[in-house]
Amino acid sequence: MAEADRPNILALIPARGGSKGLPGKNILPLAGKPLIQWSIEAAHGSRFMTRVVVSSDDPAILAVARAAGAETPFVRPAELAQDDTPSMDVVLHALDQLPPVDWVVLLQPTSPLRSAEDIDQAIARCLETGAPACVSVSESPALPWWMFRVDATGRLVPFLDAAQRPQRRQEAPTLYTLNGAVYVARVEWLRKTRSFLSEETVAHVMPAERSVDIDTALDFRLAECLLAAQPEV
Known part of the structure; x- marks a missing residue:
């Protein structure tokens, strides 16, 4: 891609300070680095990124973000850092504080195992197909045909009609779930839709071992174990 044709792409990493599930998680040390640094380094490793x-x-x-090489040109208002603050409000606020860009890539710091290659492949999916958005997914280990509710009497009630259930698990279609690692969208389109998900959104499929989304101490421990098992380069 010629330099003149290269789109202006912003990597946005949202990290509020009020985590309750795992206090202070965004800067907890993970394998020798603050958690947020893993996402900052992956963004800088992308061949597409203009700003992080x-x-x-x-x-x-x-x-911590500045020390890791990210820009922090504004402070997010407290009213946009609450437990129930929609992530889209955070994205649009950031876009309003910065010079115009063509694309935004949302990278949650709770997905430290996502790689620069994952980011690049998601962006490339949009640029190559003309899709306005791409989100990362991983294969779902749980399928709705084998999910149940528990009623007031304690009995299992199938979530879906049992008659729809495949005879064998191997016959069930492969389903995917959002893993929270990479969200890419054309900014003009995103401002209109106010969502990364639409009928036009394409997917970047990631393996389970890079799809850990840290919300609890157990998730953090799992990420530590997966990093420890990686071969040294």
Whole structure:
């Protein structure tokens, strides 16, 4: 791609300071690095990225982000750093604070095992197909035909009609779930849809071992184990 034709792409890493499930998780040390640094380094490793910006309300997170090489050109307002703040509001706020860009890539710091290659492949899917958005997914280990509710009497009630259930698990179609690692969208389109997901969105499939989304101490431990098992380069 010629330099003149290269799109202006922003990597946005949202990291608020008020995590309750795992306090301070965005800067907890994971295999020798603050958690957020894994996403910053993956963004810098992308061949497409123009800027890498962290959006946070927390001075400690912003300081760690700067030390890791990210830009922190603004402080996120407290009202956009609540438990129930929609992530889209955070993305649009950041876009409003910065010079115009063509594309935005949302990289949640809770997905430290996602690679620069994952980011590039998701962006390339959009550029090559003309799709306005791409999100990362992984194969779902749980299938709806084998899911149940528990009623008031304690009995299992199939989530889907049992008559629809395949005779053998091997006959069930492969299903995918959002893994939270990479969200790519054309900015003009995103401002109109206010969502990365639409009928036009394409998928980048990632393996389970790179799809850990850290929300609890157990998730953090799993990420540590997976990193420890990686061969040294």
